[in-house]
Amino acid sequence: xxxxxxxxxxxxxxxxxxxxxxxxxxxxxxxxxxxxxxxxxxxxxxxxxxxxxxxxxxxxxxxxxxxxxxxxxxxxxxxxxxxxxxxxxxxxxxxxxxxxxxxxxxxxxxxxxxxxxxxxxxxxxxxxxxxxxxxxxxxxxxxxxxxxxxxxxxxxxxxxxxxxxxxxxxxxxxxxxxxxxxxxxxxxxxxxxxxxxxxxxxxxxxxxxxxxxxxxxxxxxxxxxxxxxxxxxxxxxxxxxxxxxxxxxxxxxxxxxxxxxxxxxxxxxxxxxxxxxxxxxxxxxxxxxxxxxxxxxxxxxxxxxxxxxxxxxxxxxxxxxxxxxxxxxxxxxxxxxxxxxxxxxxxxxxxxxxxxxxxxxxxxxxxxxxxxxxxxxxxxxxxxxxxxxxxxxxxxxxxxxxxxxxxxxxxxxxxxxxxxxxxxxxxxxxxxxxxxxxxxxxxxxxxxxxxxxxxxxxxxxxxxxxxxxxxxxxxxxxxxxxxxxxxxxxxxxxxxxxxxxxxxxxxxxxxxxxxxxxxxxxxxxxxxxxxxxxxxxxxxxxxx
Amino acid sequence: xxxxxxxxxxxxxxxxxxxxxxxxxxxxxxxxxxxxxxxxxxxxxxxxxxxxxxxxxxxxxxxxxxxxxxxxxxxxxxxxxxxxxxxxxxxxxxxxxxxxxxxxxxxxxxxxxxxxxxxxxxx
Numbered sequence: 001x002x003x004x005x006x007x008x009x010x011x012x013x014x015x016x017x018x019x020x021x022x023x024x025x026x027x028x029x030x031x032x033x034x035x036x037x038x039x040x041x042x043x044x045x046x047x048x049x050x051x052x053x054x055x056x057x058x059x060x061x062x063x064x065x066x067x068x069x070x071x072x073x074x075x076x077x078x079x080x081x082x083x084x085x086x087x088x089x090x091x092x093x094x095x096x097x098x099x100x101x102x103x104x105x106x107x108x109x110x111x112x113x114x115x116x117x118x119x120x121x122x123x124x125x126x127x128x129x130x131x132x133x134x135x136x137x138x139x140x141x142x143x144x145x146x147x148x149x150x151x152x153x154x155x156x157x158x159x160x161x162x163x164x165x166x167x168x169x170x171x172x173x174x175x176x177x178x179x180x181x182x183x184x185x186x187x188x189x190x191x192x193x194x195x196x197x198x199x200x201x202x203x204x205x206x207x208x209x210x211x212x213x214x215x216x217x218x219x220x221x222x223x224x225x226x227x228x229x230x231x232x233x234x235x236x237x238x239x240x241x242x243x244x245x246x247x248x249x250x251x252x253x254x255x256x257x258x259x260x261x262x263x264x265x266x267x268x269x270x271x272x273x274x275x276x277x278x279x280x281x282x283x284x285x286x287x288x289x290x291x292x293x294x295x296x297x298x299x300x301x302x303x304x305x306x307x308x309x310x311x312x313x314x315x316x317x318x319x320x321x322x323x324x325x326x327x328x329x330x331x332x333x334x335x336x337x338x339x340x341x342x343x344x345x346x347x348x349x350x351x352x353x354x355x356x357x358x359x360x361x362x363x364x365x366x367x368x369x370x371x372x373x374x375x376x377x378x379x380x381x382x383x384x385x386x387x388x389x390x391x392x393x394x395x396x397x398x399x400x401x402x403x404x405x406x407x408x409x410x411x412x413x414x415x416x417x418x419x420x421x422x423x424x425x426x427x428x429x430x431x432x433x434x435x436x437x438x439x440x441x442x443x444x445x446x447x448x449x450x451x452x453x454x455x456x457x458x459x460x461x462x463x464x465x466x467x468x469x470x471x472x473x474x475x476x477x478x479x480x481x482x483x484x485x486x487x488x489x490x491x492x493x494x495x496x497x498x499x500x501x502x503x504x505x506x507x508x509x510x511x512x513x514x515x516x517x518x519x520x521x522x523x524x525x526x527x528x529x530x531x532x533x534x535x536x537x538x539x540x541x542x543x544x
Numbered sequence: 545x546x547x548x549x550x551x552x553x554x555x556x557x558x559x560x561x562x563x564x565x566x567x568x569x570x571x572x573x574x575x576x577x578x579x580x581x582x583x584x585x586x587x588x589x590x591x592x593x594x595x596x597x598x599x600x601x602x603x604x605x606x607x608x609x610x611x612x613x614x615x616x617x618x619x620x621x622x623x624x625x626x627x628x629x630x631x632x633x634x635x636x637x638x639x640x641x642x643x644x645x646x647x648x649x650x651x652x653x654x655x656x657x658x659x660x661x662x663x664x665x666x667x
Contacts, residue, residue, distance in 0.1 A: 334625035335557045338647035342563030345650040349570060374647050381627065381645075 018275075019282040026275035033267015041260035047252045052198075052230040056245035059200055060232035063243060067236060070162045070177060071146040073098070078168040078175055081107060086170040088119035088127075095121040106161075106176040108139065115139050115174065124159075124178060139163055139174045145237045149176075151204025153213040158183050160204060160214065183215045197249060201225055203242040206233070214241070322485060330380030337377060340370050379496040389427035389507050391532070396422040396431070396456045396463050403435040404454065412449050419456040422463045425532030430504045437497045438467040438525050445471030445523060462510070463531055468524040473516040482514055498525075505529065550574045550594045550661050554584040554610070555623070556602040560646070564597065564623075567650050568657065572664030581605025585613055593618045594661035597653075600624040611636055619660045623648060 077094055084090035088107055095105040104122030108115040114136045117129040131139070138149050142165030149161040161178035169175055199218035203209055208224060208231070216223060225246040233240045250257045344367050347359075354360045397419035409415040424431075435454075442452040450470035457464055474482060474489070481487050483502040488495035498512075505512045510529035516522070550573040555561040558579070565575045576591065578584035582605045587593065598620050600607035607622065617639055622628060625646045628636075633643070642656055 331625050334646040335560050338625075339557065339559035339563050341647045342560070342567055342650060346563065346566055346570070370647075377647070378645075 018279055019286075021282055022275040022279035025278045026271045029271035029274060030268055033264050033271065036267060037260045037264040039260075040263055044252055044256045044260065047256065048247070048250060049228065049230070051251040052228065052245060052247055055198055055247075055251070056200075056230035056232040056243060059198065059245055060234045060243045063202060063241075064234040064236065067146070067148070067162070067234075071144075071164065074146060074162070074164045074175055074177055075168060077105065078164055081173070081175065082168070082170055086118075086173050091175075092119045092121060095119070102180045104176070104178040106178065108174050108176065110136075110140070110172045110174075118173075122178070125176075139165065139176070141165075141238070142174045143237070144168045146177075147237050148204065148239050148241070149178075151212045151214045153183065153211055156182065158204075158214050181215065183213050184220055197247060197251060199225055199246040199248055201244045202234070203244070206240045206242060208242050208244050218246075319485065326380045326485070330377050333373065333377045333380075337370060337374050340366075341374065344370060376496075379500065382496075382500055387427075387430070389430055389504075391425050391427055391508075394424055394426050394428045394431060396424055396465065399428065399431045399435060400454055400456050400465075403432050403439060406432075407436055407439050407443075409452060410443055410448050413443055413446055414451040416451065416453040417455075418453070420458065422456055422458045423531070424463045424529055426508050426529055427504075430507070431529075434501050434504050434527060435465065435467070437501050438527075441497060441525075442467050442469035442471070442523075445469045447471065450522075458531070459528065461531055462528040465527040465529070466524060468522060470522045473521060473523045474514055476516065480514065483512065501525075501527075548574060549576045549587070549591045550664070551657055552576045552578060552584060552587055552593045552596045552618075554578040554581070554596065554602070554607070555599040556580055557599075564653065567654070571654055571657075573657065573661070581607065581610040581613075584610050588614065588617070595657055596620045597623050597657075600628060601626060608632070608636075611639060614639075621656055621660070623653075 077091065077098060080094045081087070081091045086107075086109070091105075091107040095107075099105050099122045102123060104120060104124050106117055106121075106125045107119045108117050108131060110116075114133060115131045117125050117127055117131070120127055120129075135149060138147065141147065142163040144164065144167060146162040146164055149163060151158055151160045157180050159178065159180045161176045163174050163176045165174040166172075199216075199222060201208065201216040201218060201223055202214045203212045204214045205212040210224065213223070218225065225244045227246065230245045232243045232245070234243055235241075344363065347363060348355070348367070351359050351363065355363055400417060400419040404415065404417055439452065439454065446452060446469050452470070453466075453468040455464075455466045455468075478489070482489070483498045485499040486495035487499075502512050505527050508529050510527060512525065512527045515524045515526065551568050553561055553565050553568070553575060554577075555564070556579055561577050561579065565577050568575045576587050576593070578587055580602045584596070584598070585605070588596075596618055598607045598610060600622060601624065607624070611617065611620070619641045620639055622636075622640050622643045623646060624643070627645060628643055633640070641660065644652070644656065
């Protein structure tokens with residue numbers, strides 16, 4: 001019983017758990033979509049970076065070409081100054097026409113390692129002013145192409161200059177174009193402008209140093225640009241500036257950025273869906289298999305039952321045939337036995353009791369054996385044609401007492417009787433015959449030395465009558481065969497005693513069994529006879 | 545009525561019949577034998593009989609036929625190899641004083657006869 005409950009619980013636990021196949025499907029698809037996510041995401045990031053780099057390079061070229069226009073702007077001024085032999089007056093008059101706003105144009109000559117302003121138009125410079133050694137060092141390298149000077153950003157404005165020198169100018173002279181801009185106002189980015197998708201910061205130095213910020217298309221609080229940025233270096237002659245670019249929005253497009261997540265989400269959804277389908281199919285197949293198993297087990301059980309029933313029928317037919325033969329034998333024996341018994345009686349009368357030694361042994365043997373033969377004939381008749389039970393209310397303990405008195409134990413056999421008061425609806429004489437048979441068997445089993453115990457009690461809806469002996473017991477292989485007719489373990493038994501007992505007990509709707517075990521010596525025969533429902537004490541029992 | 549008979553033994557088995565008759569004669573009874581129902585009825589018509597030991601299963605005229613033919617028979621003890629069923633016992637009623645099953649121990653048989661016709665001094 002316990003084992004069956006365990007099996008049911010295991011079955012339930014298995015039913016609650018997802019099938020390994022469904023889990024595998026879910027894991028494989030989820031894994032594939034995760035891999036797809038990483039591949040697509042990596043690809044999108046790579047594309048993004050490539051596009052950003054490309055854009056930064058383009059912006060860099062754009063900036064360089066934009067500033068290259070300063071060269072020609074200064075060229076005409078330089079030509080005029082050269083033609084005038086370096087006249088500050090000519091420079092001043094031409095420069096006034098070119099300069100505007102906060103821009104300054106300056107003509108400077110090298111005097112003993114530093115440059116001195118010869119003529120200045122616009123703010124920031126004055127005639128005769130010596131320029132700093134650092135500026136002078138830059139100016140000494142100025143050539144035909146406009147060279148930028150250092151960019152200085154003071155937090156609000158950036159100032160810078162471009163310079164051209166020989167051969168466009170007379171030897172030892174340079175022309176500066178100095179200007180000031182506001183980096184965050186100078187370039188308002190609109191969608192129409194190129195590089196509208198980028199945040200760009202241009203620094204007048206080889207690295208992104210805030211103090212050299214020249215122009216930016218980002219808000220001041222967005223600087224310095226961090227994260228995914230591209231860096232390019234616009235070149236002005238020998239000078240390298242730094243351009244830092246960052247994408248305002250995804251350059252590869254929002255779909256390219258979202259596609260990996262879409263793939264991941266769809267993949268996980270698909271994983272769950274397919275796993276669910278597999279689980280459902282698997283459960284169905286498991287259920288079908290279980291049903292098939294149950295049906296198979298039922299069929300096997302039915303087959304076993306049928307075989308058992310068939311065996312019972314065959315056994316029953318065999319016993320019936322046996323019984324019919326026994327009946328014929330039993331009856332046919334009766335007349336010859338009667339004649340022989342009568343003849344022996346007459347002989348005994350004639351020869352005396354005891355008879356002459358010559359006859360006594362043989363006569364006694366003939367008497368003994370005819371008595372046995374008569375008992376066999378009696379048993380055969382009783383077995384084959386049992387009387388229908390004539391039932392009445394019988395007190396079982398009284399039957400036990402009567403039988404024990406009628407069949408007292410042999411000397412040296414201890415008899416123990418423990419009979420409770422149990423009323424059964426049964427045939428009194430047949431009950432007595434059953435008990436007489438069992439008690440006689442028990443006496444014979446202990447072989448004149450041992451103990452026999454007779455007990456009667458109520459067990460549920462039945463009266464239980466048990467006869468137990470301390471004899472050698474019954475071989476386990478023999479078991480219930482002792483109740484078959486002509487089966488005997490005694491050398492002088494007819495083999496019908498227990499068969500008759502079973503006949504009578506079964507005629508009462510009861511059951512008889514023999515118990516014998518190697519642990520406990522002896523045999524125990526238990527008879528159970530139902531306490532008939534007509535029993536009035538039983539009806540009272542139901543009410544209470 | 546031409547004579548007096550203590551016991552009429554009716555049985556178709558000669559050995560059984562003659563051995564029973566011998567036992568009864570040795571006990572001092574006057575005994576008549578009949579091999580079937582017809583012979584038994586002849587004896588009963590002829591003589592006064594104290595008791596009848598009647599076998600039931602016999603050829604030609606059986607025990608039941610004998611009982612049917614007699615309105616007021618002497619006391620009958622049925623001695624049969626087969627148990628006489630309850631229905632037959634009911635039909636036979638009080639005419640039968642006892643039923644014995646073969647083989648009957650001679651002591652038992654003598655005891656029954658003695659209670660019916662009285663003990664004899666023979667044997």
